[in-house]
Amino acid sequence: MEDETVFSNDPAAMAQKWAMAGAELIHVIDLDGAFQKSPQNIDAIKNILKTVNTPIQLGGGIRAERTIRMFLDMGVNRVIIGTEAINNPDLVEQAARDFPGQIIVGIDARKGRVAIEGWTETTHIKAVDLAKRFQNCGVAAINFTDIHRDGMQTGPNIEETRRLAEAISIPVVASGGVSTIKDIQNLLPLAASGVTGVITGKALYSGTLDFKEALAVSKKKFLDKYSVEN
Numbered sequence: 001m002e003d004e005t006v007f008s009n010d011p012a013a014m015a016q017k018w019a020m021a022g023a024e025l026i027h028v029i030d031l032d033g034a035f036q037k038s039p040q041n042i043d044a045i046k047n048i049l050k051t052v053n054t055p056i057q058l059g060g061g062i063r064a065e066r067t068i069r070m071f072l073d074m075g076v077n078r079v080i081i082g083t084e085a086i087n088n089p090d091l092v093e094q095a096a097r098d099f100p101g102q103i104i105v106g107i108d109a110r111k112g113r114v115a116i117e118g119w120t121e122t123t124h125i126k127a128v129d130l131a132k133r134f135q136n137c138g139v140a141a142i143n144f145t146d147i148h149r150d151g152m153q154t155g156p157n158i159e160e161t162r163r164l165a166e167a168i169s170i171p172v173v174a175s176g177g178v179s180t181i182k183d184i185q186n187l188l189p190l191a192a193s194g195v196t197g198v199i200t201g202k203a204l205y206s207g208t209l210d211f212k213e214a215l216a217v218s219k220k221k222f223l224d225k226y227s228v229e230n
């Protein structure tokens with residue numbers, strides 16, 4: 001929390017910027033909610049939803065079924081469950097059944113071990129083992145973040161991401177460490193292992209990564225793969 005950097009005081013305007021640039025999904029985290037263990041930025045989230053039509057995935061402080069339902073009813077496309085995937089895995093399984101295709105498990109790892117409570121607590125549970133726990137319950141995706149890389153712009157943890165993706169059949173979204181277009185290019189081959197997307201934030205705001213270029217490179221890879229397969 002003490003290391004936060006504020007890039008804008010208008011989240012809805014930033015969401016609109018990325019939507020206009022061609023974003024197909026906007027990743028939103030209620031950081032205050034993650035630390036306070038309940039949603040803290042509901043008005044800001046409502047403003048984002050009113051401002052853009054781009055699908056939104058949301059995490060941070062989501063600890064109960066009623067909260068999941070509230071955000072989905074509000075118009076959020078996908079809800080990310082992080083800490084409760086450790087503390088209350090039954091919640092994840094039930095939510096995946098109740099809201100098919102709309103529940104994502106967020107796994108944040110420090111040296112291969114899952115961290116929870118806004119990264120303030122590291123468990124003894126391996127990231128791979130937690131992912132396997134939800135293998136057949138209908139979870140839409142696993143968002144995998146290497147904490148040591150997140151926000152550091154030092155390059156993503158390719159090997160750990162590949163290892164996780166190859167251990168499960170659930171689609172994996174890579175996160176943490178993306179700094180330049182080269183990092184995007186390095187992650188693209190992981191599509192063969194089950195990595196279906198990349199989350200990037202700080203690199204876009206600091207200007208080391210051009211969003212439109214990253215999107216174009218990713219789409220070209222997809223089109224090339226589709227052409228070969230067909």
